[in-house]
Amino acid sequence: MLFIVTADQMRAVDEYTIQQLGIPAASLMENAGRAIAEEVIKLCREGQEDGRRDDRGWGEGDHADSDEARHRNIAEGGGGWPDRGQPKEAWRAHTGPGDRIGYGGDIIADPALVMAHPGDQHWYMLIGKGNNGGDGLVAARHLVEAGLGVTLVYADAPEALRGEAAVQRDAAAKLGIPAVVHGREAVDFSRCTGIVDALLGTGSRGAPRGAYAALIRAANDSGKPVVSADVPSGLDADTGEVYEPCIEARVTVCLALLKRGLVQYPGASAAGRIVVRAIGIPARLAPEHGPSVRLLTDEVLRGALRVDTGRRRAPDGHKGTYGHVLLAAGSMPMSGAGLLSAKAALRAGCGLATWALPAALLPHVIGTVPELMLAAAADGNSGEWNAASAAAVLRLAESRDVLATGPGLGRFEGDTDWLRRLWQQTDRPLVIDADALNMLADAGPDGPRIWGQRSAATILTPHPGEMGRLLRMSTPEVQRDRIGHAARYAREQGVTLVLKGARTVIATPSGEAYINTTGHAGMATGGAGDVLTGIIAGLLAQGLGAEQAAAFGVYLHGQAAERAALRRGDPSSLLAGDIIDAL
Numbered sequence: 001m002l003f004i005v006t007a008d009q010m011r012a013v014d015e016y017t018i019q020q021l022g023i024p025a026a027s028l029m030e031n032a033g034r035a036i037a038e039e040v041i042k043l044c045r046e047g048q049e050d051g052r053r054d055d056r057g058w059g060e061g062d063h064a065d066s067d068e069a070r071h072r073n074i075a076e077g078g079g080g081w082p083d084r085g086q087p088k089e090a091w092r093a094h095t096g097p098g099d100r101i102g103y104g105g106d107i108i109a110d111p112a113l114v115m116a117h118p119g120d121q122h123w124y125m126l127i128g129k130g131n132n133g134g135d136g137l138v139a140a141r142h143l144v145e146a147g148l149g150v151t152l153v154y155a156d157a158p159e160a161l162r163g164e165a166a167v168q169r170d171a172a173a174k175l176g177i178p179a180v181v182h183g184r185e186a187v188d189f190s191r192c193t194g195i196v197d198a199l200l201g202t203g204s205r206g207a208p209r210g211a212y213a214a215l216i217r218a219a220n221d222s223g224k225p226v227v228s229a230d231v232p233s234g235l236d237a238d239t240g241e242v243y244e245p246c247i248e249a250r251v252t253v254c255l256a257l258l259k260r261g262l263v264q265y266p267g268a269s270a271a272g273r274i275v276v277r278a279i280g281i282p283a284r285l286a287p288e289h290g291p292s293v294r295l296l297t298d299e300v301l302r303g304a305l306r307v308d309t310g311r312r313r314a315p316d317g318h319k320g321t322y323g324h325v326l327l328a329a330g331s332m333p334m335s336g337a338g339l340l341s342a343k344a345a346l347r348a349g350c351g352l353a354t355w356a357l358p359a360a361l362l363p364h365v366i367g368t369v370p371e372l373m374l375a376a377a378a379d380g381n382s383g384e385w386n387a388a389s390a391a392a393v394l395r396l397a398e399s400r401d402v403l404a405t406g407p408g409l410g411r412f413e414g415d416t417d418w419l420r421r422l423w424q425q426t427d428r429p430l431v432i433d434a435d436a437l438n439m440l441a442d443a444g445p446d447g448p449r450i451w452g453q454r455s456a457a458t459i460l461t462p463h464p465g466e467m468g469r470l471l472r473m474s475t476p477e478v479q480r481d482r483i484g485h486a487a488r489y490a491r492e493q494g495v496t497l498v499l500k501g502a503r504t505v506i507a508t509p510s511g512e513a514y515i516n517t518t519g520h521a522g523m524a525t526g527g528a529g530d531v532l533t534g535i536i537a538g539l540l541a542q543g544l545g546a547e548q549a550a551a552f553g554v555y556l557h558g559q560a561a562e563r564a565a566l567r568r569g570d571p572s573s574l575l576a577g578d579i580i581d582a583l
C-alpha cells in the first residue's frame with residue numbers, strides 16, 4: 001500500500017524502526033543505497049535498449065511514459081523486474097545480448113546489478129553531508145561492484161559527514177573510489193554518462209544554498225540523466241514546491257514511503273519516474289506516526305474504502321434500488337453545467353435524476369436528456385435563481401436521496417442564506433460545487449462550522465480558486481500545499497473535501513486523505529468539474545458513504561477521461577461530455 005508521508009512522519013517511522021524494532025540504521029541505509037544502484041543499472045539498460053532500437057541514445061521521452069506507468073508515473077518496489085518464478089529468458093531479456101549472466105545451468109550472477117558494457121558508463125555521485133549523501137555513497141559502492149565508473153562529488157568537505165554517512169564515506173575511501181570536493185577541484189559534467197543526486201533529502205530546509213545550488217544547476221545544465229535519492233534536491237518534500245534551483249530528475253528512487261512533495265505538482269514533474277523502494281521500514285507504521293494519506297489505487301478503493309469497484313448491481317435491482325439524485329443547478333447563461341451534472345449522475349448509475357432549475361429555462365431544456373426529470377424551482381422570467389427558491393428545493397429533496405448544487409447556479413441576492421437553508425434543513429447528503437462554494441465562502445472562513453454539523457454526508461468539490469476563497473488565500477498559496485490545506489480544512493470544518501486539479505486530493509473529516517492519479521491534462525476543459533459533481537452525487541444516491549463516493553467518483557472521472565482521450569486520439573480535444581460518454 002502506498003502511504004504518503006511528510007518528512008517529520010518519515011523521521012518518526014524511521015526512529016521507531018531503529019529504536020523499537022531494533023533494525024540497525026546501517027541496514028536501512030544499505031538497502032536504500034543498493035536500491036538506488038539497481039535503479040541506475042535499470043536506467044542504463046533502458047538507455048542501451050533505446051540505443052539499439054534507434055540511435056537516439058538516451059532518447060527524448062520519459063521512460064515512464066509507457067504502458068501502465070503512463071498515467072501514474074509511480075511504480076512500487078522497483079516494478080518491472082522479472083521475478084524468480086519467470087523463465088531464465090526473462091532475465092536475459094533484461095540484460096541484453098552478449099552478457100554472461102549465467103554460467104550454465106541455473107546459476108545467475110546478481111541480476112539486478114548486471115548490464116552490458118558497464119565500463120562504458122561513468123556516473124557522478126553528488127554527495128551531500130546528511131544521510132541522503134550516505135545513501136549515495138552506498139549506491140556508489142554497488143555501482144563500482146557492478147563494473148561502472150564512479151566519481152564521488154562531495155558538496156561539503158567529506159569531514160563534515162557524521163554517523164552512518166561518515167561510515168560510508170570511509171568505506172568508499174578504503175575501496176579507492178575516486179572523489180572530488182566541490183570548490184577544491186573542478187568538476188567537468190561533460191565527462192559523465194549519468195548523475196546520482198544524493199545531495200539533499202528529507203532533511204533539506206528551504207532553497208538549496210552554496211555548493212548544493214551550484215551542483216544542482218550544473219547537473220541540470222549537463223543534460224545527463226539524473227537519478228535522485230529519495231527526493232530531487234531542491235524539492236520541498238512536504239508540499240511539492242520546487243525551489244530555485246531544483247534537480248530535474250529522470251528517476252526518483254523514493255525510499256520506504258512516498259513523500260507528499262513527490263505526488264503534487266510541480267514536485268511531481270521534477271521527480272520524473274518515481275520508484276518506491278522498500279528498505280526494511282514497515283509501511284503500515286506510517287499512519288501511527290501522522291496523518292494517513294494514501295495514493296488512491298484500485299486496491300485502496302476495494303480495501304480501505306470498501307468500494308465495489310466492479311460496480312456490480314443486484315440482479316433483482318430496480319431504479320428505486322439505486323437512488324434518486326436532485327440537482328439544483330443551471331441558470332440562463334450556464335444551463336449546460338446543470339445538464340452535464342445531471343447526465344453524469346445518471347451515467348454514474350443512480351436510478352433516477354431530477355434537475356431543478358429556474359422555471360424560465362425549463363422549456364429550453366425539455367427533451368435534451370430524455371432520461372432526466374425536470375422541476376421548475378425558481379419563478380420569474382429571468383432564468384435565474386432567487387432566494388425564495390430554497391423552499392422549493394427543500395420540498396423536492398424530501399423525496400430524493402441526494403442533493404447536489406452549484407454547477408451553473410450563478411450568484412443572486414441572498415444566495416448565501418439560500419445555501420445555509422439547504423445545509424441546515426435537509427437531512428440528505430449534500431454535494432456543493434462551483435457558485436455554491438462561493439456562497440459558502442461568503443459565510444466566512446469557518447462557514448461550515450458555524451452552520452453546524454450536518455447529519456448526512458457533506459462533500460465540497462472546490463478547484464484551487466474556490467478553495468482559495470474558502471480559505472481566504474490566493475490560488476498560488478493553495479497550490480503550494482494542496483494536501484496540507486485540504487486535509488486541514490476537511491478536519492476543522494467537518495466536511496469531505498475534494499480539491500480538484502492534477503492529482504486531486506480527497507480529504508475526510510477524520511483527517512485521512514487520498515491522492516488520485518487517474519486522468520490527464522486534457523480534463524482542463526469547461527464542464528469537467530460539473531461532470532464530477534454529478535458522478536459523486538450519483539454514487540451517493542447508490543448508498544456509498546461520503547469518503548467512498550468522493551474518492552471513487554474522482555477515480556472514475558479520471559479513468560473515464562483516459563478512455564475518452566484514447567478514443568479521441570488526443571487528450572487536448574476532450575470535451576466534458578466525452579467523459580460522460582466514456583463512463
Ligand SMILES: NC(=O)C1=CN([C@@H]2O[C@H](COP(=O)(O)OP(=O)(O)OC[C@H]3O[C@@H](n4cnc5c(N)ncnc54)[C@H](O)[C@@H]3O)[C@@H](O)[C@H]2O)[C@@H](O)CC1
Nearest residue numbers: 014029130131132200201202203204205206207208209230
Ligand atoms: N527512513 C529514513 O528516514 C531514512 C533516511 N535515509 C536518507 O536520509 C535522508 C534524510 O537525511 P538527513 O536527515 O540527514 O538530511 P539530508 O541528507 O536531507 O540533508 C540534511 C543536511 O543538509 C543540510 N541542508 C539542509 N537544507 C539545506 C539547504 N537548503 N541547502 C544546503 N544544505 C542544506 C543540513 O545542514 C543537513 O546537514 C533521507 O532523505 C534519505 O535519503 C536513508 O538513509 C534510509 C533511512
Ligand SMILES: [K+]
Nearest residue numbers: 200229231233
Ligand atoms: K536527493
